Structure formats: C-alpha cells, structure tokens
Amino acid sequence: MDPQELFDLEIGRLWTEERVSCPHRTLLQAYLDGRGSIEKGAREFVAFHVEELGCPACRVEVEDLKAAAAAAPAPAAPGSAAPPPPAGTAKRLLTETQIRERSRGK
Numbered sequence: 001m002d003p004q005e006l007f008d009l010e011i012g013r014l015w016t017e018e019r020v021s022c023p024h025r026t027l028l029q030a031y032l033d034g035r036g037s038i039e040k041g042a043r044e045f046v047a048f049h050v051e052e053l054g055c056p057a058c059r060v061e062v063e064d065l066k067a068a069a070a071a072a073p074a075p076a077a078p079g080s081a082a083p084p085p086p087a088g089t090a091k092r093l094l095t096e097t098q099i100r101e102r103s104r105g106k
C-alpha cells in the first residue's frame with residue numbers, strides 16, 4: 001500500500017470517527033460562493049464533510065452563512081434603526097457550543 005493510500009485511509013478514519021477536521025468558516029463561505037474561489041480539492045473536502053458526513057456543526061455554519069448571504073444584498077433604509085437579531089440566534093449559538101463541546105469531550 002502506498003503512502004498516499006494510507007494517508008487517505010487515515011483521513012477518512014479521522015473524519016468519520018473523530019470529526020476533528022471541520023473546515024474553517026472562510027472555507028465554507030468559499031464553498032458556498034463557488035465561482036472558482038475555492039480549489040477543487042478543498043471543495044470536495046467541504047462537500048464530503050458537510051453533505052456526506054453531515055457534520056452538524058458545519059451544517060449550522062453553512063445555514064448561517066446562507067442566511068447572511070441572503071440578508072446582505074438589502075441595504076438598511078437610511079435612518080432606520082439597526083434590525084434586531086434574528087429570532088433563535090441565542091438558541092442556535094448555544095447549540096453550536098454544545099456540539100463543539102460534545103465533539104471535544106473525549
């Protein structure tokens with residue numbers, strides 16, 4: 001077995017058993033943006049991690065980025081007050097924290 005093959009096996013084991021390889025938020029953002037702003041290998045990594053493994057922490061992150069992207073194009077009306085935080089934000093943040101603590105708690 002060649003070293004690359006061993007490496008791939010080890011990475012696959014880590015992804016499925018340890019979940020230590022969550023892509024950074026900026027990588028998730030680039031993945032959502034598409035348009036060649038992400039290397040092919042990185043795109044495959046994120047796609048596998050989020051869609052195949054269904055990493056809960058990263059799915060939350062992706063949903064958050066999508067919501068932010070959807071909200072971004074509309075500029076605030078002049079003189080309007082800052083919008084209140086979306087409902088459920090605190091709950092979502094709590095959930096993210098819980099997921100991260102759980103995934104570290106080995």
Ligand SMILES: [Zn+2]
Nearest residue numbers: 022055057058
């Ligand atoms: Zn993840």
